[in-house]
Amino acid sequence: MRAVDLFCGAGGMSLGFQRAGFDLVQAYDSWEPAVASYRRNIGSHVWLYDLRDVFTVGPMLAALRPDIIVGGPPCQDYSAAGRRIEGENAGMTRAFAMYLCIVRPSWFVMENVRQAQKSHAWADARQMIKAAGYGLTETVLDASWYGTPQSRKRLVIIGRLGERDGFLAAALAAARSKRQTVVGDVLDVPQGHFYMRPFGGGRGVRSAAEPAPAIIRTSRERPWSKYLNSPHPDDPIPAEEAAILTRDQVARIQGFPEGWEWGSATSRDIDQLIANALPSQLAEVVGRVILAREAGTTIPVVEGSFLQWLQRRGRSPQSARNVKSQCNRARRLLGGKTHTRIALEIEALEAIGDFQRLEVRTQSHLRTALRLHADFLLENAQRRGAPPMAITCRVA
Ligand SMILES: C[S@@+](CC[C@H](N)C(=O)[O-])C[C@H]1O[C@@H](n2cnc3c(N)ncnc32)[C@H](O)[C@@H]1O
Numbered sequence: 001m002r003a004v005d006l007f008c009g010a011g012g013m014s015l016g017f018q019r020a021g022f023d024l025v026q027a028y029d030s031w032e033p034a035v036a037s038y039r040r041n042i043g044s045h046v047w048l049y050d051l052r053d054v055f056t057v058g059p060m061l062a063a064l065r066p067d068i069i070v071g072g073p074p075c076q077d078y079s080a081a082g083r084r085i086e087g088e089n090a091g092m093t094r095a096f097a098m099y100l101c102i103v104r105p106s107w108f109v110m111e112n113v114r115q116a117q118k119s120h121a122w123a124d125a126r127q128m129i130k131a132a133g134y135g136l137t138e139t140v141l142d143a144s145w146y147g148t149p150q151s152r153k154r155l156v157i158i159g160r161l162g163e164r165d166g167f168l169a170a171a172l173a174a175a176r177s178k179r180q181t182v183v184g185d186v187l188d189v190p191q192g193h194f195y196m197r198p199f200g201g202g203r204g205v206r207s208a209a210e211p212a213p214a215i216i217r218t219s220r221e222r223p224w225s226k227y228l229n230s231p232h233p234d235d236p237i238p239a240e241e242a243a244i245l246t247r248d249q250v251a252r253i254q255g256f257p258e259g260w261e262w263g264s265a266t267s268r269d270i271d272q273l274i275a276n277a278l279p280s281q282l283a284e285v286v287g288r289v290i291l292a293r294e295a296g297t298t299i300p301v302v303e304g305s306f307l308q309w310l311q312r313r314g315r316s317p318q319s320a321r322n323v324k325s326q327c328n329r330a331r332r333l334l335g336g337k338t339h340t341r342i343a344l345e346i347e348a349l350e351a352i353g354d355f356q357r358l359e360v361r362t363q364s365h366l367r368t369a370l371r372l373h374a375d376f377l378l379e380n381a382q383r384r385g386a387p388p389m390a391i392t393c394r395v396a
Pocket residue numbers: 007008009010011012013014028029030031034049050051052071072073074075092276277278279
């Protein structure tokens with residue numbers, strides 16, 4: 001799949017998608033050090049552009065016809081480390097939505113801080129994206145459960161044209177690792193503990209057997225005398241005895257590999273580029289989940305409560321289980337794709353050769369199973385007062 005990265009920074013997100021198997025064809029950022037770093041490590045397809053200029057960039061992107069647009073619009077207006085006043089940066093979330101409406105790629109991924117989900121900017125962007133026909137999976141993912149030695153919780157919104165909301169939630173949950181990745185998995189910390197500058201009154205000293213806290217620009221600063229004089233009561237060892245991580249080590253925690261080159265950037269810029277990134281390991285997992293669905297090798301999970309719903313409507317437990325497995329069979333034939341309208345879903349099913357070769361009776365069972373599941377989803381959504389089939393999930 002051909003991918004474009006908007007607000008690409010130094011390329012954390014692009015790196016992950018590239019590793020997952022995407023072909024990065026274009027990337028944009030308005031900050032010279034970001035573009036220079038991206039160019040040195042990922043490729044020359046990166047452009048220094050102000051993405052507020054939708055008139056110029058919109059037609060360029062539309063001509064490229066990418067299969068997917070990914071991006072992390074700036075988050076300073078929302079982030080816990082920022083001021084939380086919605087201003088120009090939040091407007092970039094709206095710009096991201098405008099590009100989706102202009103280009104209409106099959107897929108998109110937008111990443112941001114958790115706080116963005118409740119913002120006016122996302123509410124506006126969401127409205128545009130829904131009107132353009134995208135089904136959404138909106139999740140908060142903790143990177144430490146996706147191969148990254150860092151407890152970094154990010155809002156990850158995945159959209160695909162024509163899908164039902166929530167279509168990828170179960171696949172993302174299934175991609176979660178069995179245990180959290182910890183700092184000791186990627187770095188050698190002889191002291192066994194490291195200090196990382198906390199914000200918001202948190203603990204400064206961590207064991208290498210834990211994930212690091214979310215990386216910020218100042219993460220690798222030494223403890224100030226204020227901290228040393230009044231350390232956090234839960235620090236396992238005194239901050240003076242803990243390792244201070246180097247820039248390379250912090251970059252590794254953020255998913256930049258050894259040997260990553262930072263282009264024409266000041267020391268402060270480099271720390272900022274690192275802090276801005278989406279950990280490449282998390283991006284890679286998200287990319288793989290998308291490719292698997294695109295290839296039809298995963299299907300959305302049918303909710304367990306569907307069985308009870310069927311039984312409440314008079315089906316025996318065995319008959320309810322049969323409907324569920326027929327629903328799964330239909331979904332596999334559909335290559336995991338869902339449709340917002342059941343009529344479209346049945347039409348898509350009937351166009352599939354493997355379906356046409358089934359016995360008429362089996363075909364009828366599969367159609368009925370999909371219709372029942374659609375009724376179930378609609379009833380659930382109405383009960384919650386949500387727009388039909390809107391499902392927002394929280395994976396981690
Ligand atoms: C959160 S960072 C993106 C990090 C990137 N996804 C990564 O994984 O490394 C947001 C980026 O948006 C860029 N940016 C901010 N305003 C912009 C604008 N008007 N046009 C283009 N890029 C902009 C910043 O320079 C910054 O690199």
